[in-house]
Amino acid sequence: MRLTDDHIALLGVDGMTVSATANRTAELAWSSDEASARLDDEQFTFGEGPVIDAIDTGAPVLCSSLDVTGRWPGFTAAALKRDVHAVFAFPVMLGAISIGALMCHRRAAGSMDKAAVTTALALADSLTPALLTNPDDSEAEVWSQQLHRAEIHQAAGFISVYLDVSLVEALSRLRAHALSQERPIVEVARDVVARRLKLPRDLHHS
Incomplete structure (x- = not known):
């Protein structure tokens, strides 16, 4: 689907994304636009x-x-x-297991009405087969952004080798650098992959 x-338009929102669980993270599978x-x-x-x-x-x-919640301070800001x-x-559920999520966002604050919530839940349920699709199956419909974060994971691999740290630590350091520079993590990753940026060996990540 x-x-x-x-x-x-049916949900009364400005944009949507679909994420799939992969390697204990949420990977973007589809977005309605670049802003999303x-x-x-x-x-x-x-x-x-x-x-x-x-x-x-x-x-x-x-x-x-988001103006009044304290639930996700970094993301909210x-x-x-x-x-x-x-x-x-x-x-997006497969039985009792979450295999992804549908996110909707709006520029205007305000609750999503009951009808829209019901529709969104049904829409999320309908995405289960798509998130289970094998991306290598040429006969199947696949998401347009399967490899959205490929550069991030590639950059983490480079950092892991260069700094001699685990991939988890390498990703943490990549995130920390992106946050400290107030830059999108994808842009920082591209600089690492293109050899335009090397994280310092003495970087301390708390």
Whole structure:
């Protein structure tokens, strides 16, 4: 199944993303536009946000006003800078297991009405087969952004070798550098992969 502008309009939101669980992280599988993709990247950078909570709990996460929540301080500050004031995430389930999440966001604060929540839950349920699709199956419909974070993982590999640290630590250092420079983590990763940036060996990550 493909999501379209009609789905966005039906839910009364400004953008949507679909994330799939992979290697204990939430990987972006699809976004309605570049702004939505960048919003998802903020969650990945800070390691917090509605998608992560929806996947972890298997329950919808409805935040009608980021202006007043203290739930995700880093992500919230970044989202508000992007003029996003409301976020709603719905887990994609396979039985009792969360395999991904659908996130909707709006520029205007305000609750999602009951009909829209019901529709979003049904839409999330309908995404289960798509998230189980084998990307190597040429006969199957696959998501357009399967490798959205390929450069991030490649950069983490470079950092791991250069600094002689684990991949987990390498990714943490990549995140820390992106946060300290207030740059999107994807841009920092591209600089690492292109050899335009080397993280210092004496970098201390708390």
